[in-house]
Amino acid sequence: MTAAGPVGVGVVGAGNISTQYLTNLTSFPDLDVRFVADVDAERARSRAAEFGVPGCGSLDELLKDDGVELVVNLTPPALHAEVVLAAFDAGRHAWTEKPLAITREDGAAVLDRAAARGLLVGCAPDTFLGPALQAARRLVDERGIGAPLGALSVFQNPGPERWHPNPAFLFAAGAGPVFDLGPYYLTALVQLLGPVRRVSATAGSSRSERTVHQGPLAGRRFPVGTPTFVQALLEFRGGAGGVAVFSFDSGLGRTQLEITGGEGVLEVPDPNQFVGDLRVHRLDGSVDVVGVPPESPTRGIGALDLARAIRQGRAPRASAALGYHVLDVMASMLESAERRAAVDIASTVEPAAPLEPGWDPTARTLA
Ligand SMILES: NC(=O)c1ccc[n+]([C@@H]2O[C@H](COP(=O)([O-])OP(=O)(O)OC[C@H]3O[C@@H](n4cnc5c(N)ncnc54)[C@H](O)[C@@H]3O)[C@@H](O)[C@H]2O)c1
Known part of the structure; x- marks a missing residue:
């Protein structure tokens, strides 16, 4: 080699x-x-x-x-x-x-x-290496919203069987809105607020079967094997709190990620995307927009x-140790809902170092 x-x-x-x-x-x-x-x-x-x-x-x-x-x-x-x-x-x-x-x-x-x-x-x-979440990280690290107090994270829509041609795996154990979309939101939260100490959650499902909407398998029914509506309270080791909703059961589609600090609320763009402007809502009602270049690999x-x-x-940077901590948080959410008790998170991780200024994926750096 x-x-x-x-x-x-x-x-x-x-x-x-x-x-x-x-x-x-x-x-x-x-x-x-x-x-x-x-x-x-x-x-x-x-x-x-x-x-x-x-x-x-x-x-x-x-x-x-x-x-x-x-x-x-x-x-x-x-x-x-x-x-x-x-x-x-x-x-x-x-x-x-x-x-x-x-x-x-x-x-x-x-x-x-x-x-x-x-x-x-x-x-x-x-996605946290994209320009939008890197800008959010800089803003939080530089105390642009003051000391972080908490986060609001919402992912909800009617479910991916409407667009994915082979969606059954997205409703099996190990997927669902928590395991499929949770990694984007939770990874972004860990990068911005640090590791999670404890979670408490409730979970449910609207249906036990779903139907493929698109492609050659359209009309085929398949079983739902994991909760499709999960709400969680998060406690970060650094002291901040968080509320998170993950749903494939919602007629109102919404993605939302906000960090509240003592001096403002940072609206983070969809953490499943790489770009998008940041908005900082100040206590006097004004809104600062932090522009992010619209093009990114x-x-x-x-x-x-x-x-x-x-x-x-x-x-x-996007290490398996970070992936493991996020997995631990997701598994703990479902366990908490099942046991009706808060679950302490055993794992922890240091947020990854930000990318250096000028980091360029299209550069040749390995001669
Ligand atoms: N589709 C999306 O928008 C999207 C977005 C981000 C991440 N992901 C992730 O990417 C992964 C794949 O998603 P997808 O939507 O492309 O799924 P997919 O079902 O379209 O593709 C998976 C492919 O893996 C192949 N495969 C299965 N077992 C294999 C094996 N043992 N060896 C070799 N190939 C094997 C399948 O034949 C299939 O072609 C999932 O983990 C998903 O969470 C998907």
Whole structure:
């Protein structure tokens, strides 16, 4: 394997989100995308052809390509840990889509094996590395809203079966609004307010079955295996509080993330996006707008930071330790709802260092 120059990448999972990833990963000069793998060989072949990637086939075949140093895992959540562990066993670093795993045990196995093998592992979301959430981080760190007191986080809509052509996995254990969308909101909150100490939640579901709306499977019914309406109270270790709603049961679609400080309320753009202006509502009723450039590379910048981290011998910013803490908070929310009791969060994590000024994903930095 090479130890200099662009990092060789193999992508596993050629489904819906692979288009966005491959668009970005193939445009970053520090990466060399060499292989696309999928259990559906034809899907892997056509995605590889679409993006000019030389290799395609199964995960086993991908792991035989000595030029692949970093496996980018875009499989459904229930397979995240299994694919990442297979990558480690073949001596490869790994980036995985969120969540890190669907149980704490599997998430811990990923952290433990990476440490044992001396391999790096990163976990989506990487939206917090986008210009909007980086600007929010600077503003909070510089006390632009005074000392933070609390957060309001709302994600609600009628459910992804309206747009996703194969949505059943989004309603299985390990998905639902908490595990599917929670990572964006909770990762942003941890970056802005620090780790979570305790959660208390309630949970429910409007229906036990849903129906696919789009694509060849339209009309097919599938079971709902996880709560689709969850409300939580969060207590951060730093002292701030938070209220969070995660719903696939709401006719009123809404995404909202606000941080209240003693000197203002920061309205953060949708944490599932990379750009969007910030608004700071002052105590006198005035509103300061912090403009964010509207163009930014999207999904894949966390994997790029990880690739650069491999060469630089440092930890990635969107780390699996952060992914594990978020997983712990999400699992604790569902446990709290089931047990009707607050749950203390055992794990903790340091928020990732902000990106250095001028950080440029399109620069060639690995000669
Ligand atoms: N769709 C989105 O908008 C979106 C956005 C952000 C993150 N994600 C995350 O990305 C991941 C994939 O989501 P998606 O919407 O692309 O799903 P998808 O179902 O469209 O694609 C998943 C792909 O993985 C393949 N696959 C399954 N098991 C495999 C295995 N063992 N080896 C190789 N390939 C395998 C499937 O055949 C499929 O092509 C999920 O973790 C999801 O949470 C999706």
